[in-house]
Amino acid sequence: xxxxxxxxxxxxxxxxxxxxxxxxxxxxxxxxxxxxxxxxxxxxxxxxxxxxxxxxxxxxxxxxxxxxxxxxxxxxxxxxxxxxxxxxxxxxxxxxxxxxxxxxxxxxxxxxxxxxxxxxxxxxxxxxxxxxxxxxxxxxxxxxxxxxxxxxxxxxxxxxxxxxxxxxxxxxxxxxxxxxxxxxxxxxxxxxxxxxxxxxxxxxxxxxxxxxxxxxxxxxxxxxxxxxxxxxxxxxxxxxxxxxxxxxxxxxxxxxxxxxxxxxxxxxxxxxxxxxxxxxxxxxxxxxxxxxxxxxxxxxxxx
Amino acid sequence: xxxxxxxxxxxxxxxxxxxxxxxxxxxxxxxxxxxxxxxxxxxxxxxxxxxxxxxxxxxxxxxxxxxxxxxxxxxxxxxxxxxxxxxxxxxxxxxxxxxxxxxxxxxxxxxxxxxxxxxxxxxxxxxxxxxxxxxxxxxxxxxxxxxxxxxxxxxxxxxxxxxxxxxxxxxxxxxxxxxxxxxxxxxxxxxxxxxxxxxxxxxxxxxxxxxxxxxxxxxxxxxxxxxxxxxxxxxxxxxxxxxxxxxxxxxxxxxxxxxxxxxxxxxxxxxxxxxxxxxxxxxxxxxxxxxxxxxxxxxxxxxx
Numbered sequence: 368x369x370x371x372x373x374x375x376x377x378x379x380x381x382x383x384x385x386x387x388x389x390x391x392x393x394x395x396x397x398x399x400x401x402x403x404x405x406x407x408x409x410x411x412x413x414x415x416x417x418x419x420x421x422x423x424x425x426x427x428x429x430x431x432x433x434x435x436x437x438x439x440x441x442x443x444x445x446x447x448x449x450x451x452x453x454x455x456x457x458x459x460x461x462x463x464x465x466x467x468x469x470x471x472x473x474x475x476x477x478x479x480x481x482x483x484x485x486x487x488x489x490x491x492x493x494x495x496x497x498x499x500x501x502x503x504x505x506x507x508x509x510x511x512x513x514x515x516x517x518x519x520x521x522x523x524x525x526x527x528x529x530x531x532x533x534x535x536x537x538x539x540x541x542x543x544x545x546x547x548x549x550x551x552x553x554x555x556x557x558x559x560x561x562x563x564x565x566x567x568x569x570x571x572x573x574x575x576x577x578x579x580x581x582x583x584x585x586x587x588x589x590x591x592x593x594x595x596x597x598x599x600x601x602x603x604x605x606x607x608x609x610x611x612x613x614x615x616x617x618x619x620x621x622x623x624x625x626x627x628x629x630x631x632x633x634x635x636x637x638x639x640x641x642x643x644x645x646x647x648x649x650x651x652x653x654x655x656x657x658x659x660x661x662x663x664x665x666x667x668x669x670x
Numbered sequence: 671x672x673x674x675x676x677x678x679x680x681x682x683x684x685x686x687x688x689x690x691x692x693x694x695x696x697x698x699x700x701x702x703x704x705x706x707x708x709x710x711x712x713x714x715x716x717x718x719x720x721x722x723x724x725x726x727x728x729x730x731x732x733x734x735x736x737x738x739x740x741x742x743x744x745x746x747x748x749x750x751x752x753x754x755x756x757x758x759x760x761x762x763x764x765x766x767x768x769x770x771x772x773x774x775x776x777x778x779x780x781x782x783x784x785x786x787x788x789x790x791x792x793x794x795x796x797x798x799x800x801x802x803x804x805x806x807x808x809x810x811x812x813x814x815x816x817x818x819x820x821x822x823x824x825x826x827x828x829x830x831x832x833x834x835x836x837x838x839x840x841x842x843x844x845x846x847x848x849x850x851x852x853x854x855x856x857x858x859x860x861x862x863x864x865x866x867x868x869x870x871x872x873x874x875x876x877x878x879x880x881x882x883x884x885x886x887x888x889x890x891x892x893x894x895x896x897x898x899x900x901x902x903x904x905x906x907x908x909x910x911x912x913x914x915x916x917x918x919x920x921x922x923x924x925x926x927x928x929x930x931x932x933x934x935x936x937x938x939x940x941x942x943x944x945x946x947x948x949x950x951x952x953x954x955x956x957x958x959x960x961x962x963x964x965x966x967x968x969x970x971x972x973x974x
Contacts (some may be wrong), residue, residue: 443929450931470931526815533901534734535929557732560742563818563900563915566925570801570897577806580815 404432405637411445411458412537413568414486414586415626419458421653422645429644433637442537449629450474455638457629460486460537460586477632483645485660487587487610487623488542491572491594493579498522500598500607503621507547509582512559517580529562530571530583538568541624542584584622587615588658615660626659710948714941721939731903731917733926733936740943742903746820746916747947750895751888753824753912754831758884761828762835763870763877769836770843771865789833793826797897800826805898812913818900820916826894831884838883842876843869875961882958886951889920896921919943 409419416439423435442459449457450471463471463478471478490506492498498521501509508514510529517525532539548554565571571583575594583594587610590596598607601621614620628645630638644650651661718726721738728739765785769778804825805817846869854864870877900915903922907914923940930937 440928447929447931467931528816533925534732535926540734555735557730557735557737560730560904561902561915563816563902564917564925565818565901566896573801574816574818578809578816 403434405434405635407433407435407456407638407641408454409435409456409458410438410440410448410454411456412442412460412626413439414442414460414536414538414588415458415484417588418484418626418654418657418659421657422650425650425653426641426644433641435641441533441535442540443535446629449478449631450476452476455630455634456642459627459629460624461540462625462627463629471631478629479632479634481628481630481642481646482625482662483628483642484626484651484654484662485615485623486626487615487620487660488538488546488584489587489590489610490582490584490597490599490622491575491590492582492597493575493577494593494595495579496522496525496595498597499595500600502600502603503546503549504602506599507549507556510542510547510558510562511556512561525580527582528574528578528580529559530574530581531558531562531564532568532571532585533564533566538584538586539564542622545624546584546622586659590658612655612660623660707948710941710945714938714943714945717935717938717942720935726939726942729905731922733939736935738935738939739903740919740939740946742905743917743919743922743943744946745905746899746903747889747918747920749820749906749911749916750823750827750899750918751885753820754827754888755881755884757824757828758831758835758888759881762832762880762884763839765832766836766839766843767865767870770840771861771869785833785836788829789837793830793891793894794897796826796829797894800894800898814913816900816915818898818915819913820899821912823895823899823916823918824912826898827888827891830891830894831887834887835880835884838880839873839877842873842880845876846872878961879958882954882961886954886958889950889954890947892918892920892924896924901925919947923947 407423409423416437419437423437427433427435442457442461445454445457446459446463446467448454450467452474462480468478490501496517498517501520505514505520509520509527510531512529514520515527517523517527531542534540543558544550547558548556563574565574568585568589571585572589572591572594575581575583576591596609598609599621600607606619608614608620610620610623615623628642630642646662654661717738725736725738726740728737729741730737731739731742765781769781773781800822801818805819805822807817808814808819808822808825809817850868850872851864854868859867895918899918899921901917901921902915903917904914923943926936927940930940
């Protein structure tokens with residue numbers, strides 16, 4: 368009996384230990400044993416996740432008593448978690464949809480929107496592809512499946528392989544509404560059925576890097592020099608513009624958007640302090656460093 | 671007498687506790703499967719009420735705009751699974767015949783642990799190899815528009831299913847009584863004739879079980895196929911269907927479950943896909959066990 372009991376006791380201890388260590392994993396640095404005043408759970412858009420991590424790391428250095436955990440998963444995922452009350456801040460690369468706001472209100476949560484940075488969506492192709500510039504309409508027709516060969520837009524005789532993010536990505540929804548449907552509310556165009564839906568930004572970059580047939584789109588922060596960024600014109604006859612901090616801020620580059628954080632109206636003081644810091648010029652320097660466009664010190668007129 | 675009861679009573683309690691724990695573990699599997707089934711039904715069946723059947727059996731899956739056809743997803747899972755089996759069965763059965771009939775013991779000792787390592791590789795690692803190595807290579811080799819296709823998925827799944835098929839087939843071959851082989855050899859059969867005419871047919875039911883378990887392994891695989899099949903929910907449109915992108919049921923559930931609002935139509939349809947997967951794996955398991963049972967009774971008939 369005794370060894371058996373001891374064995375069971377050991378098993379239970381191990382299980383408990385596992386749970387305890389499992390639940391304490393967070394991005395917080397193992398700092399000196401300071402009193403932790405606040406935990407902030409932050410989840411959502413994969414476009415913002417690196418930026419949110421950089422902010423969280425810097426903020427935790429400045430405020431050792433605050434622990435911030437950051438996870439990705441997509442804008443829809445983050446907003447759903449905020450509505451369910453499992454996270455304090457939802458990162459989103461698109462504004463909340465009306466039905467999401469309704470779902471939140473049904474649960475007694477009033478969401479508050481904070482614009483925390485700006486982002487441009489770069490349209491990318493393989494460096495071996497001679498196509499340098501496209502109009503928004505051409506990109507829309509390519510993704511709808513009306514243009515299927517690169518020679519129709521001034522390239523080589525190659526089939527076009529369309530790459531997109533998954534439907535849970537804010538980038539996907541933004542691209543659908545602003546590029547595929549050219550921002551027209553009544554336009555019901557859809558992605559061509561054979562569009563490849565890749566689960567990550569990195570997946571799109573690596574396929575475009577490798578495949579001369581591919582066209583993809585991705586947040587400016589993810590674009591690396593090994594892929595070619597296409598210059599985009601609003602319509603034929605206008606100037607073709609490459610995305611950069613300047614062209615996004617002066618409103619010339621047509622595919623740019625605001626990045627958001629959502630909290631509930633009755634969020635705690637720690638969350639409000641954190642969001643206040645994010646809008647400061649110090650935090651916005653990190654935005655610039657990661658390839659996004661800062662919101663402070665620039666007045667941006669959007670079309 | 672009094673002493674004996676004093677000694678044996680705690681021991682009896684101990685036996686009773688152990689017995690109870692073992693029984694509970696046994697019954698728990700029934701409980702879990704039942705609960706999972708009830709949960710799937712409760713969450714998934716309302717989809718049939720909220721989505722018209724013509725939409726579920728339509729041709730487009732684009733849930734954020736209300737297109738809920740599961741046909742492209744079922745097709746995707748089937749083409750990838752069947753493709754994987756066409757590759758894995760000859761390869762797996764060949765490997766196990768080699769291991770059990772031909773290879774010298776020292777080679778067995780090298781190959782078998784390697785196959786076990788292959789079986790233990792996390793599928794996401796294989797998926798990573800697939801996206802970085804296999805897909806670009808296949809694109810160049812076959813001059814495809816993109817390497818992210820059903821075929822790449824089938825190749826990876828074959829790698830995942832092969833170890834299962836090998837180990838079960840090898841067990842089946844090893845249980846063929848050595849008298850069969852000796853009798854065939856005594857009649858002047860060559861080694862190939864013994865393998866092809868005697869050993870493999872005798873182990874047929876075990877091999878079928880192995881194949882069925884391989885099917886189960888492939889159709890449930892998620893991460894690797896999600897990374898290499900391109901995830902485009904399309905129905906086949908031509909003879910190159912094996913080399914176009916597809917989207918499987920498992921990849922759809924995995925990539926979309928995180929975003930859906932609890933209880934929405936999209937959520938219900940994802941659970942409905944879960945029901946379809948559950949039914950498929952149930953059928954595969956029933957077929958596998960009935961095949962292996964039938965094989966056993968036939969063997970008993972022969973021996974009696």
